[in-house]
Amino acid sequence: MKRKITLKQIARELEVSISTVSKALKDSDEISKDTKQKIQAFAKLYNYRPNNIALSLKNRRTKNIGVVIPDIVHHFFTTVFRGIEKYANERGYNVIVCVSDESYDKEVVNMELLANGSIDGFIMSVSAETQQKNDFHHLREVMDQGFPLVLFDRVIDEIECDKVVMNDEEIAYEATCKFLEEGKKKVALVTTESYFNVSEKRAEGYRRALVEQGADYDPKLTLVVPFRGGEESCIDAFFEEEEFDAVLCVNEVFAVQVMGIAQEKGYRVPEDISVIGFTNGLLSRYSSPTLTTIAQHGERMGEVAAEMLIEKLENEIGFEEEETYRTEIIEATLIERNSTGKKK
Amino acid sequence: MKRKITLKQIARELEVSISTVSKALKDSDEISKDTKQKIQAFAKLYNYRPNNIALSLKNRRTKNIGVVIPDIVHHFFTTVFRGIEKYANERGYNVIVCVSDESYDKEVVNMELLANGSIDGFIMSVSAETQQKNDFHHLREVMDQGFPLVLFDRVIDEIECDKVVMNDEEIAYEATCKFLEEGKKKVALVTTESYFNVSEKRAEGYRRALVEQGADYDPKLTLVVPFRGGEESCIDAFFEEEEFDAVLCVNEVFAVQVMGIAQEKGYRVPEDISVIGFTNGLLSRYSSPTLTTIAQHGERMGEVAAEMLIEKLENEIGFEEEETYRTEIIEATLIERNSTGKKK
């Protein structure tokens, strides 16, 4: 077992000083050609690489990005993560992930840990519990300490920082319009509890479309599925109690469940009931019928988030300069498959 | 903006030496009660936390684990990752992820980078390209440098290290037997190219079951789907050319595609054709019919891998002790849903 070689060891071996070695390896012209060659050859032979930790300590930057997300077994988040990781790697950054598991406490603890020197900045999507509690002191804390923060998807209006969001409201509007164009009359919405602000925005777009297009907005046609469990029976009951001919779902799992239950009950999709879901994942592609879906372009979101963060990291602002924050909007797109009909 | 406070600053502020502060904060009894109280109160007020980087440098351990996987937008890998992250976090470790994207070069570069001080050990699943090239010098390299390595799922026989694998061969055997018990006669296999050694093992289990149970093993009933693209037409052609009444698929995407094409062609699942797939993901749960599947228990794999790694990290072996390696086997389980029939 050969431990990694250090400057000091090279110096001792070659009987020169540490600083000479350091300079030689940077090809400084303070050092004579001969010594440089000798040192460089030796370093190459022993495959010398500077120790990242020592560099981090010295430079006060780790070249690590902290990513805090609610869940990792989740198509959208992994997609975003892939975008982050790709862009960050290209720029020489590594990514440390922490999963909050939708828990406020974990989120806080993890971020504190990372903030003790492990990373240079954060990219995050806040946990459900955090949104519920409406307590964001941990975000303020890290920003106070000088860590750039980029929020994506589940962002917080009260926090001033860079953000990357989707045009949730508009795309929900578009999707709803699509149903109406198809000739559908009673469009339902299946959503999650509203402290997820993305759900709220999607619901707004849905409502606005109905009202503006002169269709009926009936609050009873909105089904709020509880956070964990019991979706199945919940949706089943919804079918029994209400009547509708189109359903917009805030995720693809709901959408596939809606299609399944509809078909069990003898409705045809899309002839009797059209369905659109958010999240263009595997389910959408392989369900029957295949699902018309809203692609969130998570990878792009990740790239943009990473780009914004790294820009902040590499352009540390001067004293008197005003800090400015941007909000980038990623345009979702509607992907038409077979769970919706043609325009009339 | 208030930067994190350091021992030095506390010392200056309180007009004591740095080491006094350090000791006081560890509640050392070398320090008088009074000074301890004073220092602790001050530290608490300013929310002092030791700098991880400095600790890493001093202790020569980072408390970071490097995870190298081929893909992150992938149900199985994220599942394993979740297990790793959970266990690691509980033990005070953070996780740095690198995605090789199935590329040999990326894998090599990423590992070298991490090995320059960023992490204490590796958990990885090798990329497809690496398996194809059969070049594992980068794994040997990091091990030589003293980094513990735990391989999972896609492991390498020639490399001696800790491993976590699934009982692929046996569970494929079991699944195949299940078809036979159902009364099926011609069992097909849909798999990927064989340099994925897990595919190879699954194929072996499939063959062994047919032979041992006295059914026919017909090589023509094995469909090897090419690495990227064209699955659809490939499977379609398979249906045209061969006859079978049961299909074992090495992943759930293939399985769902097989069911879809079968149903299009007028076969009933499971009456005419039974289907079982590996990977108990969303698709299996929401396909129609729901898919009988092999649960790989990825989260457990991740936990075990992390446990093995951390054990190695925390029990650095002495000089003369022999290094020993283990291979843990995670038992997959067959989850029966509606794409297979009852035992006869």
Next chain:
DNA sequence: TTGTACGCGTTATCAA
């Protein structure tokens, strides 16, 4: 009971 000195690996500044 407190403080000094050293080392972890590196780089930058200044002196020789």
Next chain:
DNA sequence: TTGATAACGCGTACAA
């Protein structure tokens, strides 16, 4: 052209 020194932040053996 080379080397000594200090610094990044921390912990600890040893000296005072």
